[in-house]
Amino acid sequence: MTTPPTVLFICQHNAGRSQLGAHLLDVIAPGEFISVSAGLNPADEINPVVAESLAEVGADTSAARPRRVTEADLATADVVVTMKPGLRLPAPVTGQRVEWEFPNPENWDLNGVRTMREAVAARVRLLAAELTDQPA
Known part of the structure; x- marks a missing residue:
């Protein structure tokens, strides 16, 4: 595993679920991971309600832009979290x-x-605790 480990969150549109995962990891374990997110069919923008809910916990989504997951993403991530079962990755x-x-x-x-x-x-x-061998 690289230091810090890269955790990639993937969902369909990279506008909601995967954005939640990546931004929450930054809030929960600041500086301990490189958190990124991507989607299979990216939306034009992050879901504004998701962005609002993340702002409530201190996450800044102003620079967040949905993007397509790449082969390089999948090859370099230490951990890939799919936010929906059965996603067909590229x-x-x-x-x-x-x-x-x-x-x-x-x-x-x-x-x-x-x-x-x-x-x-x-x-x-739980994932952050598991990856750092610390209690949740």
């Missing part, structure tokens, strides 16, 4: 693959996204 994963299941928050209100944010944060805390 290349093999060379690091550890973790599969989570979260629904698409595309048309959700802020309260719904907050609930998902907290669920994703709980999983991110």
Whole structure:
């Protein structure tokens, strides 16, 4: 594993779930990981409700732009977290693959996204603890 380890979060559009994962990892374990996100079919922009919910916990999404996952992403990430089971990735994963299941928050209100944010944060805390061999 590289130092710091790179954790790549992937979802369909890179506008919601994967953005939550990557930004929450930065908030939960600042400086301990390189967190990135990508999607299979990127949206034009991050979901504004997701961005608002992340701002509530101190995450700055102003520079966040959905982007397509690349073969290089999959080859260089130490950990690849898919936020939806069964995603067909464009290349093999060379690091550890973790599969989570979260629904698409595309048309959700802020309260719904907050609930998902907290669920994703709980999983991110466990992953960060596992990767650093510390209690969650």
